[in-house]
Amino acid sequence: MANLHVDVVSAERTIFNGEAKFVVLPGESGELGILPGHAPLISRITHGTVKIVLADDKGEENIFVAGGILEVQPGAVTVLSDTAIRAADLDEAKALEARSRAEETLRNTKDKADIAVVEAELAMLAAQAAAARKLRQGRTSH
Structure with missing residues (x-):
């Protein structure tokens, strides 16, 4: 199965840059799930957690975002947020x-x-x- 390249970027720095099986994040109308090959999309996102299921069964990464913009291309997901904080932080x-x-x-x-x-x-x-x-x-x- 193909993977997605995922970038989560805050105003200060890149929070995550890597490969994932899929991504779930808080859209304005509800939760969005993004798989490889997803149709191109640009959308606003709301406050909440971006869940990134890592490629090769390496677990998952959770990142809090305070809203922002999502861009989806067939093999890539980019999340831009003024505030993004790793769950561990x-x-x-x-x-x-x-x-x-x-x-x-x-x-x-x-x-x-x-x-x-x-x-x-x-x-x-x-x-x-x-x-x-x-x-x-x-x-x-x-």
């Missing part, structure tokens, strides 16, 4: 702490533009904490 406690600080900022903000920015940050932090919790539970249940 997710810290639920830090995300919850940052969320508390953002909630405090929101309570003290009156400007509508600032409120929208803080609300978007809150949504991303909530998704990050949920992804960390889900991935941690998955590791402890095996």
Whole structure:
């Protein structure tokens, strides 16, 4: 079976570059599954976890993304996200702490533009904490 070349890139660096059997990620209308030979596609993605099932049965890689853009070509998948964090680097406690600080900022903000920015940050932090919790539970249940 053919493989996909997968790149996951954040604003700061390349998070993942390698071969995979398939990729599952959070699309705007629900979960997207990408297999080799998938039709070309460009789509926005939402906050959530990109699951990359590695080629040659080498396991899987999970990466939290805070939304972004997905490009699919028949043999390649590229995920571009401002924020992308490997599952192993997710810290639920830090995300919850940052969320508390953002909630405090929101309570003290009156400007509508600032409120929208803080609300978007809150949504991303909530998704990050949920992804960390889900991935941690998955590791402890095996």
